[in-house]
Amino acid sequence: MNEPILRIRNLTKKYADKVIFQHIDLEVKSGDTIVIIGPSGTGKSTLLRCINLLTRPNEGQIFLNGEEITAKGINEDHVRQRIGMVFQNFLLFNHLTALENVKLGLTKVRHMKAEEAEQKAIGHLKRVGLSEHMDKYPGQLSGGQQQRVGIARALAMDPEIMLFDEPTSALDPELIGEVLEVMRDLSKSGMTMVVVTHEMGFAREVADSIIFMERGSIVEEGSPEELFERAKFPRTREFLGKISELYGKKEKKGE
Amino acid sequence: MSAWISLFQRYWPDFLKGAGITLELTFVGLLIGFVLGLLLALGKVYGSTWLRRLCTAYIEVFRGTPLLVQLFLIYYGLPSLGITLNQSTAAYAALGLNSAAYQAEYLRGAIVAIGESQMIAGRSIGMSRWQTIFQVILPQALRLALPAWSNEPISLLKTTGVVFLIAVQDLMAKGKRAAAASYNPIGAYLAVAVVYLGLVFLLTLVLKWAERRTKIPGFEMETKSS
Amino acid sequence: MDLGNFLSYIASGTLYTLGASLIALPAGLILGLLFALLYLYGGKVLSNLMAVYSTVMRGIPPIVLLFVLYFVVSGSVNLSPFLAGSISLGIISSAYQMEIIRGAIQCVSGGQLMAARAIGLSQTQAVREILLPQALRIALPSWSNEAAIVIKDSSLIYALGVPEILRRAQLISASTQQPFLAYSAAAIIYFALVFITTRLLGRLEQKLAIPANP
Numbered sequence: 001m002n003e004p005i006l007r008i009r010n011l012t013k014k015y016a017d018k019v020i021f022q023h024i025d026l027e028v029k030s031g032d033t034i035v036i037i038g039p040s041g042t043g044k045s046t047l048l049r050c051i052n053l054l055t056r057p058n059e060g061q062i063f064l065n066g067e068e069i070t071a072k073g074i075n076e077d078h079v080r081q082r083i084g085m086v087f088q089n090f091l092l093f094n095h096l097t098a099l100e101n102v103k104l105g106l107t108k109v110r111h112m113k114a115e116e117a118e119q120k121a122i123g124h125l126k127r128v129g130l131s132e133h134m135d136k137y138p139g140q141l142s143g144g145q146q147q148r149v150g151i152a153r154a155l156a157m158d159p160e161i162m163l164f165d166e167p168t169s170a171l172d173p174e175l176i177g178e179v180l181e182v183m184r185d186l187s188k189s190g191m192t193m194v195v196v197t198h199e200m201g202f203a204r205e206v207a208d209s210i211i212f213m214e215r216g217s218i219v220e221e222g223s224p225e226e227l228f229e230r231a232k233f234p235r236t237r238e239f240l241g242k243i244s245e246l247y248g249k250k251e252k253k254g255e
Numbered sequence: 256m257s258a259w260i261s262l263f264q265r266y267w268p269d270f271l272k273g274a275g276i277t278l279e280l281t282f283v284g285l286l287i288g289f290v291l292g293l294l295l296a297l298g299k300v301y302g303s304t305w306l307r308r309l310c311t312a313y314i315e316v317f318r319g320t321p322l323l324v325q326l327f328l329i330y331y332g333l334p335s336l337g338i339t340l341n342q343s344t345a346a347y348a349a350l351g352l353n354s355a356a357y358q359a360e361y362l363r364g365a366i367v368a369i370g371e372s373q374m375i376a377g378r379s380i381g382m383s384r385w386q387t388i389f390q391v392i393l394p395q396a397l398r399l400a401l402p403a404w405s406n407e408p409i410s411l412l413k414t415t416g417v418v419f420l421i422a423v424q425d426l427m428a429k430g431k432r433a434a435a436a437s438y439n440p441i442g443a444y445l446a447v448a449v450v451y452l453g454l455v456f457l458l459t460l461v462l463k464w465a466e467r468r469t470k471i472p473g474f475e476m477e478t479k480s481s
Numbered sequence: 482m483d484l485g486n487f488l489s490y491i492a493s494g495t496l497y498t499l500g501a502s503l504i505a506l507p508a509g510l511i512l513g514l515l516f517a518l519l520y521l522y523g524g525k526v527l528s529n530l531m532a533v534y535s536t537v538m539r540g541i542p543p544i545v546l547l548f549v550l551y552f553v554v555s556g557s558v559n560l561s562p563f564l565a566g567s568i569s570l571g572i573i574s575s576a577y578q579m580e581i582i583r584g585a586i587q588c589v590s591g592g593q594l595m596a597a598r599a600i601g602l603s604q605t606q607a608v609r610e611i612l613l614p615q616a617l618r619i620a621l622p623s624w625s626n627e628a629a630i631v632i633k634d635s636s637l638i639y640a641l642g643v644p645e646i647l648r649r650a651q652l653i654s655a656s657t658q659q660p661f662l663a664y665s666a667a668a669i670i671y672f673a674l675v676f677i678t679t680r681l682l683g684r685l686e687q688k689l690a691i692p693a694n695p
């Protein structure tokens with residue numbers, strides 16, 4: 001059996017007395033796109049940030065390609081080079097151009113030569129459709145363009161897995177499409193992805209598996225067909241129903 | 256350490272007197288600076304091109320030169336033009352003229368922030384320009400300016416430290432006397448430093464109290480949208 | 482003709498004034514940067530220590546600090562009043578510069594550092610490549626102001642007997658009985674120094690500004 005790229009075992013995170021999430025078990029196979037949905041504030045973002053060790057879990061283990069990254073003595077910086085993250089607020093480096101944003105990890109972390117890094121960076125910017133804008137600064141780009149640069153920046157590091165933390169939530173509606181398209185292409189090309197989002201259309205179309213999280217626990221997990229048409233738990237059906245209405249897609253709901 | 260404490264015990268009445276003069280200098284300088292600063296700010300915001308340029312020139316000159324030079328110019332230089340001031344008056348004048356330049360900027364910023372919309376509102380109910388300025392804009396602007404402006408009294412208190420160089424008997428002058436008399440300059444000036452810290456602390460408390468007393472609930476939010 | 486001589490005598494005090502500023506400002510910057518980093522990243526004890534240092538140093542008039550530091554410095558090392566005074570001015574400025582740098586660093590959003598860590602940069606790399614370049618641009622206007630203040634405060638070394646601009650103006654005023662002229666000359670020279678410095682730093686600000694669409 002193939003070792004999953006990502007395995008999370010019994011993960012728990014608390015801040016003081018407040019439980020953010022607990023006893024999370026999760027597996028992501030190579031090439032899969034997992035979409036995590038659920039009401040806001042249920043720990044989805046924190047979970048993502050635990051995966052790339054930006055936050056430390058209180059309990060539990062995370063395995064990246066079989067290696068336990070939550071073990072003591074692990075070099076966190078090295079782990080983060082293997083995991084790509086795309087943020088809700090893009091978080092592009094404000095003082096650098098788009099090209100420099102993508103190049104930085106290559107020159108400073110992978111210690112590539114400048115010309116090689118530049119060629120690679122240009123390639124990635126082309127892939128997300130931004131080659132004409134590579135010398136622009138974040139302040140000169142639209143939200144959708146900034147987010148695509150953010151995706152290119154993460155991809156440039158050749159990560160084993162890509163994490164997306166509500167990548168389109170901060171975008172104006174007409175700019176969401178261009179970002180989702182990049183993500184769709186990425187998924188089709190075989191990248192392993194974990195996406196936290198409210199975009200149900202994307203989830204239905206692109207996800208190999210959807211996870212519904214609420215109040216710090218996984219309520220239900222399954223393929224898009226299973227969850228959207230035959231959800232086992234009423235709470236899942238309730239949430240999907242509300243969200244689908246909100247996004248204007250009324251689906252036939254099983255009872 | 257005990258030598259230092261005994262120095263303090265010996266000279267603290269002197270220091271207290273000096274502190275009184277220092278506070279007086281600060282207060283008078285602040286007052287003169289406020290009136291003049293307000294005029295400069297109004298001149299810059301509402302004046303003719305010529306007046307605006309004059310006010311800007313004043314502000315640039317007084318912010319672009321050291322207070323000590325201004326002080327010497329007024330005390331030592333003016334007599335040769337026929338204007339002779341005694342030490343205290345020269346000190347008040349220098350501190351006031353200097354502070355005015357800084358206060359003008361705080362006040363101007365606040366007046367501009369209150370903005371056009373309040374002027375339009377005032378004029379639209381029939382008030383004249385100056386009525387609107389004094390009844391509508393300034394009351395709001397002064398409150399808005401208070402947090403930033405609070406830097407000025409403290410800054411001025413510290414600035415008064417140089418006037419002992421024209422023989423004004425302020426706290427620093429007393430320190431100099433204590434230094435000479437006790438042959439312990441470091442101890443004397445450290446003692447003076449402690450007293451200044453105390454004065455700054457008291458002044459800060461007074462300013463915080465003033466800020467609380469004059470606050471209009473929700474005001475800071477309002478001005479952002481107007 | 483005499484006037485020319487006298488004016489150039491006063492102007493030569495500029496060497497001392499500029500010299501003092503060129504010692505004090507960089508000294509204040511290095512110390513201020515160190516103190517700011519200690520305050521932000523040095524742990525609770527150092528952080529509180531730096532906070533106290535900042536409050537105390539900024540609550541005492543520069544002239545008082547100058548005298549204290551001057552006597553302390555010249556008590557331990559044999560330095561000219563000029564050097565002792567300049568170093569003291571640097572120490573005084575370090576407290577103000579610490580606040581400027583600290584404020585600027587805190588202005589850079591935490592998200593910037595998070596994004597830097599996310600692509601695998603170490604903490605040191607993140608601070609160096611992402612935090613400091615942005616903090617520098619934020620700090621520049623306030624720092625410009627501090628530079629002007631240091632030039633003006635350098636006039637305080639008059640009280641230590643250093644033959645800078647003001648001291649020379651005083652000598653000329655005494656020998657020519659033309660105090661107004663002498664002190665006006667001093668004022669004009671100081672003004673020119675502050676003006677030029679502010680303009681130059683303003684140009685630097687413009688050069689470093691990050692382009693953005695309004």
